[in-house]
Amino acid sequence: MAEQRVQWFKFASPPNFYDLAGRLAPWFGGLAAILFVVGLYIGFILAPPDYQQGNSYRIMFIHVPTAWMSMFLYVLMAVYAAIGLIWRVKTAEVMAKAIAPTGAMFAFLCLWSGALWGKPTWGTYWVWDARLTSQLILLFLYLGYMALHAAIEDRQRAANASAILALAGVVNVPIIYFSVVWWNTLHQGASITVTSAPTMETVMFVALLVMTFACWMYAIAVVLWRARLELLERERRAAWVLERTGEKA
Amino acid sequence: MIEFLAMGGHAPYVWGSYGVALLAMVVEMVLLRQRRKAVNRRLARLARLNGEEGGATSPDV
Amino acid sequence: MSHASHVVFPAHRLEVEGLVVERGERLLIRDLGFSLAGGELLQVAGRNGAGKTSLLRILCGLSRPLEGRVCWDGVPVQHQEEGPTAHLAYLGHANALKDELSGEENLRIQSALQGRGVGRDEAWEVLGRMGLGGHEDLPVKFLSQGQKRRVALARLLLVRRPLWILDEPFAALDVQVIEVLRSALEAHLAANGMIILTTHQAVPIEGRQRTLTLGKAA
Amino acid sequence: MSHASHVVFPAHRLEVEGLVVERGERLLIRDLGFSLAGGELLQVAGRNGAGKTSLLRILCGLSRPLEGRVCWDGVPVQHQEEGPTAHLAYLGHANALKDELSGEENLRIQSALQGRGVGRDEAWEVLGRMGLGGHEDLPVKFLSQGQKRRVALARLLLVRRPLWILDEPFAALDVQVIEVLRSALEAHLAANGMIILTTHQAVPIEGRQRTLTLGKAA
Amino acid sequence: MNGLATALITLLRRDLILALRRRQDALVVLGFFVVVVSLFPLGVGPDPQLLRSMAPGVLWVSALLATMLSLERLFSDDFRDGSLEQILLSPQPLSLLVGSKILAHWLITGLPLVLISPLLGMQLGLDGTEILILMTALLLGTPILSLVGAIGAALTLGLRGGGVLISLLILPLYVPALVLGAGAVDAVMYGSSAQAHLSLMAALLILTLLLAPWAIAAALRIMLD
Amino acid sequence: MNGLATALITLLRRDLILALRRRQDALVVLGFFVVVVSLFPLGVGPDPQLLRSMAPGVLWVSALLATMLSLERLFSDDFRDGSLEQILLSPQPLSLLVGSKILAHWLITGLPLVLISPLLGMQLGLDGTEILILMTALLLGTPILSLVGAIGAALTLGLRGGGVLISLLILPLYVPALVLGAGAVDAVMYGSSAQAHLSLMAALLILTLLLAPWAIAAALRIMLD
Ligand code: HEM
Ligand SMILES: Nc1ncnc2c1ncn2[C@@H]1O[C@H](COP(=O)(O)OP(=O)(O)OP(=O)(O)O)[C@@H](O)[C@H]1O
Ligand SMILES: Nc1ncnc2c1ncn2[C@@H]1O[C@H](COP(=O)(O)OP(=O)(O)OP(=O)(O)O)[C@@H](O)[C@H]1O
Ligand SMILES: [Mg+2]
């Protein structure tokens, strides 16, 4: 069992991962900074005001990337959790745990920016619209995952148990989404649906794209960074950790 | 410039969104930095303890 | 208390190889190997926290070792035809009794769960052998600690597994109950069974026995 | 482990008269009376379920007897000037430690609750005397069972009460820890303290001692 | 196969007998349901129209909370007295044994909720058809609540503060059942058919029946490791 | 007197430090509150007018349930590890020591509920004044919930199924706080003044402060007997 594991996931061995992540993270971080600057420049300087919404639509450049990121990161987290659970790959377990806080942060930012966008466009910060509601529940799923992780002292058991939770959640996300969409269409009138501008101008689209990439790079950098720390703590008795921290101390 | 900052009357919303996003990312990075320091301290202490005991007997009595 | 003649188990062999056990990020057991044959008793000794309970739970398949394997008659327990636990009976710190049920009900339910339905008569007979005659249909909550332990012990006799794994079977028992338990253990050994147990108390048991002491190096 | 010279208690006397104890509708103790003076140890013996724990809890004032009374220096404990419990320290089955707090924090909090604020130095000194030097500021959850028991014991030394009431202090401890505990008990007796304890294990303690066996009839 | 059937039936019978002997436990869950539902009129005020329109939501949320509270003890009693270890050591497949336990749990807590719901629905001003749909929806929905909740119960086994933690883990997963269940009653209330809601609910039940036992078994093995 | 003050402050500090070290426990209670409030719109439907009119009731019932769930552990942790016995053996008056523990409990669970309530109020469509009254009412009401609930927590100490049993015992006792608290918000919502409700609430708080600690101390002595 153990030997197979080492062969299959040679590159995922903790010391290799630790070194590689240490080398890559700064590059992703730098790239993220550059892309954020470029994206904001396009979004705020080059892109003209919207004829309907005025300038408030510029919230889109943070709102939509964070929305996408929060959903994508959840799936990614579940995938890593599954790999960790089935093949007992420590680095995958660590990655799953490291993704959760960043994913939760993006979910929160999506809610926050959406709420602030809602006030000028809909006249209220919050309606119980399907998309809004399911995003809120996504945030709760992240929080539940993190709470379970924190509640179990033994790290191995915590990783396994929260992996189950992540998988149960990922099965449920589409179900939740559709049930909520469906729930919402029942009552007529009162709710307002999210309507995007009919045809997005190219500049806006480019800005959105660049900002999305920026968020991606940021997420990768931060997650790798956190995963390294997590790995150090988990493996703190291992020889490779002693080698690497001995130099620093 | 002022006009740009005013965002056509939507300044609080627009800058509120971006400000909090920036804040969240900065806070996340600061927390990570603090945690790295804590981990390093802990590992250093562990290394010191291992050195002292020489792995001879368990600390338990 | 003589039931040695009831069942005699065929020859079996338990083999443990290269076991590495980690709990709560501490390496408790490093590369442990041993083997046990019918009629043998293995006493697992060690300080508080040495990893005795952890080892027993791994031998039962309740938790997984970091590395290494446990074989029964040469086959890893996971690949046993009748399931990984069909050859053993485990008595942990807890008695696994339901307070609201009588001794008889407890025994019959547990046996059925372990895959061997037993009748009322058989349950009563075993309870009687354990010195619980007259208490068979009393809810367990009215029994004293020692009497409860006897019911738990009676389960071992009922499910008829060759390997017994017992965690601190003597703890907090008074002298009389210890005596009952001791003779049950000796009878099991005489019937070619195997026993693995932990204890902090010294109890003389007749039969081939060895001691495995954990945590000397750690 | 020599702290006999630290405090010497003045002469006190514990008297128990006509105690009748009932638990769960069973009469456990019928008309029990005894008295205890400084420097004496009373070991309460008896089968499982004989009522040992129940008796100790009554002596502490944690539960009330059906009849009878407990006097300290001739005055019923309920009418003591400084409250019914100001003369005793109780160590039950549980250690009464908070896992998240360090040994020092646990000790200082417990002493303050018992009405005697102690400084950091004093707490460290007592922990050192119990052989826990170097572990003073570790959260208790990282200590082994034996080390936890020592912290609980250190509390007895800190609050400086003449009467110690200990329920199964030796249970499930390994040999080394038992030794530490034994010498602490002897030192307390030497300082003219009193001890009442229960145990199923035989541990030789030097000093004047008596045994009270419960439930012989039952 | 025969051994399996015996084991499953034994476990089911055991849990039912235990529930009978500790009767007040099941009654307390029912009591909680009734009390929480009755709190709403106190909090919201006596306006019948308002009460009627919030009735499906209130009944469902209360059922959900009552189930959730009862779940904390689904495995924890067996865990504490060591029976759960023995169940894990049984040669029979754990996911099926777990299914047996959940069936017992539903019979003890879910079914009584369904049976008492007409009374509470009436109190909140629902009429005949609506109550019928409410009961059907609860009949399909409460097993889902038991099954999904059992995952949370297994995952929080032996943890401090398990009770509140369970809720944070599983309440989000209860959303589909809640939306469909309350939606069914809403639908008939506004004059359309509840058919679609109920069909979806049945589909959800089947899906949960297929998946949840595996997740629960895996979670139990992990938490007892 | 000095010993008393030391003991009280020590106990308060101890509970606060413990809460800090097990931070997620307090957060979970907050999470529960938020999740339960968010479930109601899912059950009732998105109609803003309906949500607005049921908001006070929903917020209060949820606060009540969240407090209740957190109460289960108010004494049980101390009971399990033996600290509670030691507290009973302290020479200081038990009712005051208990008061210290409850103050800590309120600071850890009640206060955060008060602080997050504006957000949830806004989600349910309450406006500025209403939110202000809501917060004031919760500020006066959550200590009542902690105090009254602690009686239930003490009475169910060490009993199987404590969690659900507590709720049945104390939810009826919560009714006055619920009626007054939700009523205060309702009052401003319908254009009248919340003055009367809030004054009564304050009176209730004072009464509870005077009586509850004695009841709790007595209950603890009985349950540890
Ligand atoms: C709290 C409030 C809000 C939340 C939680 C929220 C959530 C989301 C989510 C989850 C998505 C991604 C959906 C997907 O890609 O399928 C999204 C996309 C989007 N949202 Fe929001 N939203 C909110 C408010 C708003 C408001 C007020 C507007 C504008 C009036 C808006 C406009 C958009 C647009 C244009 C997209 C991109 C749609 C697409 O092409 O996928 N959102 N939002
Ligand atoms: N689930 C767990 N999570 C974290 N640590 C654990 C876990 N189980 C056991 N440990 C730790 O592993 C070590 C060994 O525990 P174990 O119960 O095997 O000891 P033991 O030899 O049975 O001791 P005792 O004589 O006290 O019964 C202890 O230090 C314990 O704290
Ligand atoms: N709270 C209670 N309610 C009902 N019965 C009780 C209660 N506490 C104890 N008993 C019963 O009283 C008897 C004496 O219990 P106690 O704990 O005093 O025994 P013990 O002598 O300490 O036994 P052990 O050696 O097992 O510790 C037992 O039969 C027990 O079942
Ligand atoms: Mg052990």
Ligand SMILES: [Mg+2]
């Ligand atoms: Mg006892």
